[in-house]
Ligand code: PRP
């Protein structure tokens with residue numbers, strides 16, 4: 390049977406969360422055998438540990454079938470790969486930054502300035518769209534030190550917490566793009582591999598839905614039953630169990646995380662008591 394080869398970042402911001410993703414899907418890996426790749430014992434996938442910058446190229450060339458990496462790298466490398474979905478972690482932005490003592494006058498500040506970056510294609514496009522004539526200095530890493538060593542006037546790099554900029558005496562002045570972890574795939578997967586990918590996505594979706602919902606249990610007087618059902622319709626309809634005290638019932642249902650507090654307030658108003666809210670491990674419907 391074929392295995393789906395998945396490239397993930399070897400070491401960096403995305404590594405841990407990428408591995409967690411598979412754990413959440415119940416996919417197990419034997420550890421410590423090789424630092425380059427590892428196979429799952431219970432799902433037809435193989436993980437390849439690579440530099441994130443190289444992942445678009447490897448996926449295009451079918452060295453890996455799918456990859457997990459920052460959107461920023463996908464856009465910069467512009468390879469023939471398919472974006473499958475955003476994964477909701479490793480959020481960051483690609484920003485322009487300058488020494489903090491400099492006065493920033495707006496985007497035209499960058500006219501005739503030198504900017505160091507590992508994202509020359511994205512930045513070139515950005516400057517072009519804003520009619521800025523700047524000189525780009527492409528470097529592979531440690532971009533944040535470029536102004537202090539006299540290599541450039543400013544930088545364009547990823548910002549997450551902002552601490553790298555802060556410790557290097559820089560301030561963020563423009564956001565070029567927002568990014569997060571995404572899954573990409575080779576556009577010509579075999580049918581068998583496509584099926585494995587679909588199974589994997591099904592599991593990811595179940596986990597995502599479970600994160601977006603809460604299980605809720607509450608007690609309410611029977612005469613409030615209809616009012617309460619209107620507030621929490623549940624997936625199909627809530628389950629209602631009689632309590633030993635014949636005048637009260639226990640309601641079980643599922644509510645969306647984003648409307649959660651409004652729902653709770655309304656339930657309390659309608660006479661609900663003893664409200665319990667539980668996390669959901671997986672959700673399939
Ligand atoms: C990025 C960027 C900064 C750091 C910013 O590197 O190059 O060094 O993160 O994060 P902060 O705002 O929280 O300090 P990344 O870990 O993505 O490594 P890479 O670009 O070399 O892959």
Ligand code: ZN
Pocket residue numbers: 440441442
């Ligand atoms: Zn990188």
